[in-house]
Amino acid sequence: MNQLVHSGTVPTLTPTLLYLDDITVSFDGFRALNSLSLSIDEAEMRAIIGPNGAGKTTMMDVITGKTRPNQGTALFAGTHDLTALDEAAIAQLGIGRKFQTPTVFEMHSVEDNILLSLKADRKSFPTLFSRRTPLEKERIDALLERIRLKDHRKRKASELSHGQKQWLEIGMLLAQEPRVLLVDEPAAGMTDQETADTADLLREIAKTRSVIVVEHDMVFVKDLGVKVTCLHEGSVLAEGSLDQVSADERVIEVYLGR
């Protein structure tokens, strides 16, 4: 959905999907988010960087309804007020979140993990033994291809490498057709090759969906090649290309170092 944004005197239509404005979250008086404003377009990938304690996780918690802000606006697709919805309702809207540690069904095969996610709205136990519809089979194949696990479909998830488990979980989230995917440090603990493949995977996903990636690995962020937002003390410190943000004196001071 497009959102009307007034730039100067001429209103223009921009495809804003996620709009945060003046978000503040206080924990016993300490502001984890301090008047944070940020907007993400439809099918945009954004990298969020910043020092420990900058508020990155708290921002994701606000978007997914885990934490309620004390003040501010959080709109999804121009109309849905995220501050008024619970986590389940927000997930239903199409906001998927991947935490840092992979959570897959270890004892099930790779393809059954995807199948369970396709059918997540039904009871999982009977569905594993029920026939796969041709449409389900087609979707599982497409997802396995996308997450680079087609040749591993029959293996137990527990046998996958750490990187492959991360991809599997991304595939499970994709099975739910999110409009935006929030991903927390996907490259942590991956080999160099897996890290490069993950950057490719996220770029492919971002052709049709928005992706927000929280990341500390600057090589990976460079590889993503997307707009970067640096948070500090709960607000946006700098925003732009990685080159612009990493040349910013304030970012160097609080995060990147000299």
Ligand SMILES: Nc1ncnc2c1ncn2[C@@H]1O[C@H](COP(=O)(O)OP(=O)(O)OP(=O)(O)O)[C@@H](O)[C@H]1O
């Ligand atoms: N439930 C809570 N109660 C009290 N303080 C909290 C709570 N959650 C977060 N904080 C504080 O809010 C600040 C922001 O934390 P947050 O986890 O959002 O930062 P971050 O940017 O994700 O950091 P990191 O890179 O270390 O994950 C930190 O100072 C943290 O200690």
